[in-house]
Amino acid sequence: MQAGLIDVCLEEQVPLLVFFWGDPTPYVEEAHRHGVTVVVQVGSVEEARAAMAAGVDIIMAQGCEAGGHVKGTIALTTLVPEVVEAVHPVPVIAAGGIATGRGVVAALSLGAQAVSMGTRFLASTEARMPHAYKERVVQSTAKDTVYTGLFDVGWAEAPHRVLRNKAVSEWEAAGCPARGQRPGEGQVIGTVSRAGTPVELVRYSSFMPIEGFTGDLDYAALYAGESCSLVNDIKPAAQIVADVMREAEEVMTRLQQRSERRRATHVRKIRGAVPSRPTEPNMGLHLTASSVRSCVAPASGSSSVESVEKTGVNLMAVCSLR
Numbered sequence: 263m264q265a266g267l268i269d270v271c272l273e274e275q276v277p278l279l280v281f282f283w284g285d286p287t288p289y290v291e292e293a294h295r296h297g298v299t300v301v302v303q304v305g306s307v308e309e310a311r312a313a314m315a316a317g318v319d320i321i322m323a324q325g326c327e328a329g330g331h332v333k334g335t336i337a338l339t340t341l342v343p344e345v346v347e348a349v350h351p352v353p354v355i356a357a358g359g360i361a362t363g364r365g366v367v368a369a370l371s372l373g374a375q376a377v378s379m380g381t382r383f384l385a386s387t388e389a390r391m392p393h394a395y396k397e398r399v400v401q402s403t404a405k406d407t408v409y410t411g412l413f414d415v416g417w418a419e420a421p422h423r424v425l426r427n428k429a430v431s432e433w434e435a436a437g438c439p440a441r442g443q444r445p446g447e448g449q450v451i452g453t454v455s456r457a458g459t460p461v462e463l464v465r466y467s468s469f470m471p472i473e474g475f476t477g478d479l480d481y482a483a484l485y486a487g488e489s490c491s492l493v494n495d496i497k498p499a500a501q502i503v504a505d506v507m508r509e510a511e512e513v514m515t516r517l518q519q520r521s522e523r524r525r526a527t528h529v530r531k532i533r534g535a536v537p538s539r540p541t542e543p544n545m546g547l548h549l550t551a552s553s554v555r556s557c558v559a560p561a562s563g564s565s566s567v568e569s570v571e572k573t574g575v576n577l578m579a580v581c582s583l584r
């Protein structure tokens with residue numbers, strides 16, 4: 263990390279300080295003194311527990327679908343619920359593979375309280391990236407991404423997910439040789455401007471080809487996640503947020519309606535099937551374990567299907583109360 267970077271963030275009282283790849287402990291107290299919320303991105307439940315012990319405010323669980331540097335090897339659907347449970351009541355943000363409203367709803371259902379999207383915003387009007395890079399994100403699908411450690415010049419031993427380009431395929435064709443023996447090692451592939459100063463990028467550099475890059479994108483680190491499958495256009499960031507939220511709300515409404523319809527159908531079926539005076543437990547009820555579960559569990563939150571199946575009368579009582 264660049265010296266003084268955190269001091270500047272604290273002086274400026276940025277609302278959120280997001281740490282990744284390292285121990286946040288030395289900075290947490292100081293950040294809190296400045297009223298800054300501390301987020302740590304993690305790739306495993308062990309890291310999440312360590313971040314919680316360090317006193318961070320929010321934990322971001324990054325699935326291995328994510329673009330850019332990727333700390334863990336676990337998919338989001340497994341990692342998020344595990345982390346949510348391990349760090350309760352610390353809030354969890356889901357990151358990796360999310361680019362749509364459906365993804366947001368999925369993340370919420372896993373227990374996350376928010377999402378972080380990188381690849382989707384890469385293809386935004388405001389992203390300071392070459393247009394051709396954004397176009398590649400739009401044209402690519404998940405299978406065009408690769409999880410690798412190849413772009414390690416400037417940051418070694420830090421796996422990342424990138425779009426497959428010539429740098430990747432020529433290295434693979436050469437038999438995936440070790441650092442120092444890779445094709446074109448040390449070759450200058452382009453130039454970027456950092457703080458107004460032109461900086462040459464060499465092949466396998468971990469530095470991104472940001473806006474103003476002159477050179478060959480086919481040899482640069484084109485960070486992007488599997489969610490590029492879901493990114494079909496370049497549009498303003500505000501539009502991305504609005505579209506994602508609209509879709510999330512639509513999906514949640516549809517799920518709610520479906521669940522209400524299903525509940526109503528179950529109640530009708532149960533009422534029609536029950537004898538006027540049941541003499542034997544469960545008599546005349548044609549219910550499967552799953553229909554009982556979906557009818558009863560959401561509202562009562564307590565029923566054991568086995569015991570409900572054995573006591574038809576109680577089941578009717580629960581259902582008619584709803």
Ligand SMILES: Cc1cc2nc3c(=O)[nH]c(=O)nc-3n(C[C@H](O)[C@H](O)[C@H](O)COP(=O)(O)O)c2cc1C
Nearest residue numbers: 282328329330357358359360379380381485487489
């Ligand atoms: C182009 C790009 C650059 C990124 N740069 C950083 C970074 O500098 N620091 C960081 O913590 N994460 C970075 N990430 C990773 C994100 O924090 C996040 O984990 C990821 O974008 C979420 O997955 P998604 O790309 O599928 O949305 C970057 C991701 C991308 C795509």
